Amino acid sequence: xxxxxxxELAANLLSFRFILIFLLCFTLIMVSTYTMRGKYNxxxxxxxxAVKIHKAELEEAEGAQGxxxxxxxxxxLDKPPAPLSVIVEGMEGAAGNYTTINILSSPVLEGGSxxxxxxxxxxxxxxxxxxxxxxxxxxxLLTYDAISGEKEQGTLKLALSNSVPRANVLLAKxxxxxxTILLPFLIPLLIGFxxxxxxxxxxxxxxxxxxxxxxxxxxxxxxxxxxxxxxMVSSRTNHSTTSLMTLLFIWVVVVLAVPKxxxxxxxxxxxxxxxxxxxxxxxxxxxxIMNEQxxxxxxxxxEHRNEMGDTNKRMEVMAEVGEMQEEMxxxxxxxxxxxxxxxxxKKAEQFRLxxxxxxxxxxxxxxxxxxxLARTGFNRQERFMxxxxxxxxxxxxxxxxxxxxxxxxxxxxxxxxxxxxxEIKFDVSxxxxxxxxxxxxxxxxxxxxxxxxILFLLLACLFMIGYVGFVRSDIR
Numbered sequence: 001x002x003x004x005x006x007x008e009l010a011a012n013l014l015s016f017r018f019i020l021i022f023l024l025c026f027t028l029i030m031v032s033t034y035t036m037r038g039k040y041n042x043x044x045x046x047x048x049x050a051v052k053i054h055k056a057e058l059e060e061a062e063g064a065q066g067x068x069x070x071x072x073x074x075x076x077l078d079k080p081p082a083p084l085s086v087i088v089e090g091m092e093g094a095a096g097n098y099t100t101i102n103i104l105s106s107p108v109l110e111g112g113s114x115x116x117x118x119x120x121x122x123x124x125x126x127x128x129x130x131x132x133x134x135x136x137x138x139x140x141l142l143t144y145d146a147i148s149g150e151k152e153q154g155t156l157k158l159a160l161s162n163s164v165p166r167a168n169v170l171l172a173k174x175x176x177x178x179x180t181i182l183l184p185f186l187i188p189l190l191i192g193f194x195x196x197x198x199x200x201x202x203x204x205x206x207x208x209x210x211x212x213x214x215x216x217x218x219x220x221x222x223x224x225x226x227x228x229x230x231x232m233v234s235s236r237t238n239h240s241t242t243s244l245m246t247l248l249f250i251w252v253v254v255v256l257a258v259p260k261x262x263x264x265x266x267x268x269x270x271x272x273x274x275x276x277x278x279x280x281x282x283x284x285x286x287x288x289i290m291n292e293q294x295x296x297x298x299x300x301x302x303e304h305r306n307e308m309g310d311t312n313k314r315m316e317v318m319a320e321v322g323e324m325q326e327e328m329x330x331x332x333x334x335x336x337x338x339x340x341x342x343x344x345x346k347k348a349e350q351f352r353l354x355x356x357x358x359x360x361x362x363x364x365x366x367x368x369x370x371x372x373l374a375r376t377g378f379n380r381q382e383r384f385m386x387x388x389x390x391x392x393x394x395x396x397x398x399x400x401x402x403x404x405x406x407x408x409x410x411x412x413x414x415x416x417x418x419x420x421x422x423e424i425k426f427d428v429s430x431x432x433x434x435x436x437x438x439x440x441x442x443x444x445x446x447x448x449x450x451x452x453x454i455l456f457l458l459l460a461c462l463f464m465i466g467y468v469g470f471v472r473s474d475i476r
Contacts, residue, residue: 008176022184033192043081074102087127090376106337107388140247143230145240221455222366232466262358270350293328369451387436
């Protein structure tokens with residue numbers, strides 16, 4: 001069998017088709033390396049600058065007006081760039097890179113590219129895209145005539161006349177084709193990693209190298225699926241043109257159509273309100289709560305107007321008003337958080353349904369596995385938003401403490417001196433750090449191991465179907 005493998009490999013490596021494949025892979029991987037490295041470096045610079053600017057904006061808030069404005073406009077929490085986005089961007093570009101923390105509404109991701117984050121899985125020219133789209137197509141173009149082409153030329157009949165087992169012939173063609181496509185993929189990829197790591201701005205940790213290795217492994221499984229698909233179809237057809245057209249149709253369906261259509265189907269089954277509808281619902285709830293509470297505060301002031309001349313009574317009145325305002329902000333925050341959580345829950349359900357439906361395509365299975373391993377998928381966005389919602393609780397508590405200090409000074413009659421009131425300001429150092437915890441390797445593996453199993457089983461099934469078809473086929 002080794003002689004047949006060497007023959008297949010030599011024929012492939014010396015063909016013009018192999019030269020084109022190598023040039024294509026080399027060009028695409030080099031372009032991807034330079035563009036994604038530049039994009040990541042730019043993201044790092046923007047992240048560092050944004051963190052400083054947003055802290056400075058909050059520290060400028062002083063006095064009653066400044067504190068209220070800062071609390072309503074909010075404090076922007078920036079999401080750090082994912083190091084492995086240089087090879088698998090996933091949702092990082094479209095989902096958003098910061099969220100605004102304020103006292104009136106729950107945080108949502110902002111600053112994305114504006115496209116639907118779900119569809120962002122299937123776009124950027126990163127390594128994942130090259131494997132998912134380009135190399136899957138290359139795999140079927142390399143194997144569509146592996147059996148049917150030799151049937152037409154009569155060379156297969158000649159080879160089998162030498163008492164060579166058909167299983168050996170089929171296995172040799174699979175191995176030869178696999179080695180042929182690995183060379184133009186792995187050599188440029190190795191050069192690309194050397195460029196990334198030698199740039200100085202990207203330093204992968206040991207865990208990230210393990211993740212890269214797993215992404216490479218799932219990429220090899222994915223490529224193998226399409227190689228087996230090409231051999232399987234070729235073994236069951238008598239003409240290479242028939243095999244090619246069949247494979248192209250299957251490729252368009254499973255790589256291009258199914259991932260997109262599954263999102264649309266999930267959207268019909270699990271209906272999610274638009275951002276505009278959610279915002280209108282939050283505005284209505286906020287106005288209702290504010291009107292009710294303002295009426296309550298005005299009524300309280302009217303009832304205690306005669307007591308404002310006494311310092312102690314005035315302090316009690318202002319303290320009560322402060323508690324009413326705190327209650328108002330808390331009620332608004334709770335209501336908006338409830339609306340946002342319901343919206344996020346519906347979106348998460350829709351996404352999970354779409355991921356289940358789209359897994360009938362190996363392209364989707366490969367995509368979800370790669371993005372989870374690279375920590376650039378939906379799970380990372382959920383983790384960041386969970387940390388932001390926890391952070392918001394501390395932010396609101398700190399704001400209420402500042403407002404209570406302010407109302408206490410006003411109650412003591414110190415509110416006439418604006419300079420004294422301006423001494424009360426946001427101290428960013430007293431705010432807690434954002435507890436954004438990335439998924440560890442074990443958690444990521446638990447999320448993707450069944451994707452590895454799916455691809456392996458699919459590869460094995462395609463090989464078995466191809467083997468049965470080849471053994472039973474008439475090569476005359």
